[in-house]
Amino acid sequence: xxxxxxxxxxxxxxxxxxxxxxxxxxxxxxxxxxxxxxxxxxxxxxxxxxxxxxxxxxxxxxxxxxxxxxxxxxxxxxxxxxxxxxxxxxxxxxxxxxxxxxxxxxxxxxxxxxxxxxxxxxxxxxxxxxxxxxxxxxxxxxxxxxxxxxxxxxxxxxxxxxxxxxxxxxxxxxxxxxxxxxxxxxxxxxxxxxxxxxxxxxxxxxxxxxxxxxxxxxxxxxxxxxxxxxxxxxxxxxxxxxxxxxxxxxxxxxxxxxxxxxxxxxxxxxxxxxxxxxxxxxxxxxxxxxxxxxxxxxxxxxxxxxxxxxxxxxxxxxxxxxxxxxxxxxxxxxxxxxxxxxxxxxxxxxxxxxxxxxxxxxxxxxxxxxxxxxxxxxxxxxxxxxxxxxxxxxxxxxxxxxxxxxxxxxxxxxxxxx
Ligand code: GCU
Numbered sequence: 001x002x003x004x005x006x007x008x009x010x011x012x013x014x015x016x017x018x019x020x021x022x023x024x025x026x027x028x029x030x031x032x033x034x035x036x037x038x039x040x041x042x043x044x045x046x047x048x049x050x051x052x053x054x055x056x057x058x059x060x061x062x063x064x065x066x067x068x069x070x071x072x073x074x075x076x077x078x079x080x081x082x083x084x085x086x087x088x089x090x091x092x093x094x095x096x097x098x099x100x101x102x103x104x105x106x107x108x109x110x111x112x113x114x115x116x117x118x119x120x121x122x123x124x125x126x127x128x129x130x131x132x133x134x135x136x137x138x139x140x141x142x143x144x145x146x147x148x149x150x151x152x153x154x155x156x157x158x159x160x161x162x163x164x165x166x167x168x169x170x171x172x173x174x175x176x177x178x179x180x181x182x183x184x185x186x187x188x189x190x191x192x193x194x195x196x197x198x199x200x201x202x203x204x205x206x207x208x209x210x211x212x213x214x215x216x217x218x219x220x221x222x223x224x225x226x227x228x229x230x231x232x233x234x235x236x237x238x239x240x241x242x243x244x245x246x247x248x249x250x251x252x253x254x255x256x257x258x259x260x261x262x263x264x265x266x267x268x269x270x271x272x273x274x275x276x277x278x279x280x281x282x283x284x285x286x287x288x289x290x291x292x293x294x295x296x297x298x299x300x301x302x303x304x305x306x307x308x309x310x311x312x313x314x315x316x317x318x319x320x321x322x323x324x325x326x327x328x329x330x331x332x333x334x335x336x337x338x339x340x341x342x343x344x345x346x347x348x349x350x351x352x353x354x355x356x357x358x359x360x361x362x363x364x365x366x367x368x369x370x371x372x373x374x375x376x377x378x379x380x381x382x383x384x385x386x387x388x389x390x391x392x393x394x395x396x397x398x399x400x401x402x403x404x405x406x407x408x409x410x411x412x413x414x415x416x417x418x
Contacts, residue, residue, distance in 0.1 A: 022293055023347050031290035034324055036331045036364050048368050060268065060332055062323045067284075068265045069223035069309030071231055072210045076104035080239045083109075086141050092116060094180055095245070098133075098143055101189075101235050104209040108193040109133060110236050111142060113176055114185040114245050123250035123274075123416045124185035125408075126236055128229055128259045129170060132190045137176045138168030148196040157198060173256065173400045182409045183417075185246060187236060191259065194232035195225045199306050206232065220310035226284075227309070229259070230266035237272055250274050250416045254408065256400040257349070258307070261285035268332035275337045275415055277408050279400045282349025284308065286340045288326050288357050289319045294350040297322075326353070327360030330389070334361065335368035337415040339390045339408055344381060346398040352378060358391045365389055388415070 022028070036059065037045040045055045064070050081100045089096035090113070099110040111133040114122055129136055132145030144162045151158045179186045191197065195205035202208055207218055207228045218224075223231070233253055241248040252275040255263030260281025267276030278286045283295035284307070298316035300307065315322050330338060340358045342351035355378045362372025371387035379385045384392040384407050394403050 018299065021295070021299075021348070025293070025352070028291045028293055031288075031320060033288070033290065033327060033360055034322075036328050036361070037367065045367065051364065051367055056332065059324060059328050063265075063268065063329060063332070065221040065309070066311050066315075066323065067308050068230070068269075069218065069227045069311075070221055071223055071227065071269075072212070072218070074210050074212075076206075076209050078103055078235060078238070080242060083143075084141075088116070089113065089141055090137070090139060090177065090180075093177060096139065096141060097243075099239055101239055103206050103235065106206060106209060108189055108206075108232060108235070109143065109145065110187060110189050110239060111136070112185060112187040112240075112243070112246075113137075113180060115180040115183055118183060121245060121247035122183060122185050123247050123252065123412065124187050124240060125179060125252045125254050125277075125412075126187045126233060126240070127254040127256075128191040128194075128233065128262060129174070129188045130191065130259065131170050132162050132166065132192075133188060134162060134167050135170035136168075136174035136188055137171050140167065142167070145190045145193070147190065148192045148198070157196065159192075159196075159204070172402075175402050175405050178402065178405060179409065182413070184252075184409065184412065187240065189232060189236055191229050191232075191262075195228045197225065197258075197306075201225060201306060218309070222309060224308045224312075225304075225306045226258070226262050226265060229262040230269055233262070233266040234270045234272075237270065241272075248272070252277060252408070252412055252416065254279070256280055257282065257398065258284075258304075261307075264329055264333070267336070267338075268329060271336070273336070275339075275412060276333045277339045277341070277411075278354075279341045279404055280343055280346050280349050280398050281340075282346070282354070285349075285354075286326050286330060286357050287350040287353035288360075289315075289322060290325055291350060291353045291356075292319060293353055294348045325360075326357035330357055330361035331364035334364045335370045335388065337388050337390075337411065339411050341391070341404050341407070342393040343398055344393055344395050349398060351393050355391055355393070358386070358389050361389060384410075 079102045086096045095114045097112040101108045134142045253273040254277040256279040260278040365372040372389045373386035
């Protein structure tokens with residue numbers, strides 16, 4: 001049963017591809033992107049200071065209030081508890097730590113591997129996982145996560161300790177030993193610990209803990225699930241800042257697909273993240289919405305009404321009225337290094353739209369003295385392009401693979417190891 005449900009969850013993206021979706025470049029409407037370098041009052045942004053003090057806050061405010069939602073101004077009590085440490089994990093290659101981040105008492109479990117025998121604090125890749133910390137590696141020392149599963153008897157989703165058979169089942173997406181051998185640590189949290197990924201997940205979410213007394217749900221401009229997941233990544237970074245073995249000034253935030261959208265928003269909202277990686281994040285992530293190629297705003301709002309704030313619903317079928325587009329989300333990362341990755345068969349995520357957003361974020365990077373992609377010609381397969389903004393498209397399906405990670409590690413070497 002577990003295995004069936006698990007397979008079902010992994011297949012969800014495929015089911016989401018509906019008939020009527022546009023996959024024809026000739027049917028992409030003509031559109032004009034909002035200019036990230038023109039202030040709301042119509043004045044051009046000519047220097048870094050105007051960007052940082054005026055335009056960036058304007059754009060951030062729009063994404064916050066119209067899309068991902070604001071985090072309520074309340075501070076829950078947060079505590080870190082190191083639950084266990086193994087100085088000789090993975091056959092001596094790693095130090096493994098498991099930390100409970102308690103948010104108003106609610107435990108969120110962080111798994112951290114650091115390369116063994118490395119002197120000095122190390123840079124770390126931090127990302128959420130879909131299926132439980134125990135699925136990223138077969139290491140028997142990882143605690144089995146409590147995961148959300150469909151229970152046939154009650155016909156509802158329930159939280160249960162995952163079966164042992166799931167250990168390592170997502171390891172193709174988490175090449176832990178490769179990351180460690182390159183001198184990086186890797187940290188992850190099961191996203192369902194922060195909020196389970198279904199429509200009525202609010203009751204089990206950190207979002208519920210931050211409601212005002214008497215409030216039933218967040219307001220129309222307040223956070224959705226992606227906002228909560230991104231906020232959880234920042235709490236993980238808070239912990240990493242306390243860990244002396246970690247170089248918290250060199251934490252790369254990474255995510256695949258919906259968790260790629262999450263990584264982008266985490267990187268935009270929290271400038272402590274030193275580098276941001278979006279893998280196949282698609283609509284609501286790196287892809288230009290105005291292209292209406294593959295998934296659309298309406299698809300997002302219909303299939304995943306809990307992901308974004310209520311205000312975002314008004315843009316279903318009205319992409320041209322969005323006061324921003326994906327290139328401006330990417331521009332919020334500037335001047336920090338940003339990697340956008342696509343997969344050729346992942347048309348639902350609109351690889352070309354992801355590339356074009358990276359191109360259109362370029363002027364902001366350049367204003368801040370960095371080099372963007374340096375081209376507006378989409379590269380061929382397996383030809384990573386660009387400097388502080390980098391892009392590749394690889395052969396194959398919607399996934400995160402060793403090839404992707406190898407590029408991200410090279411990119412991090414270039415930007416974080418200097
Ligand atoms: C669905 C969804 C996408 C999302 C993807 C995933 O396909 O429509 O927006 O990125 O799931 O998270 O795998």
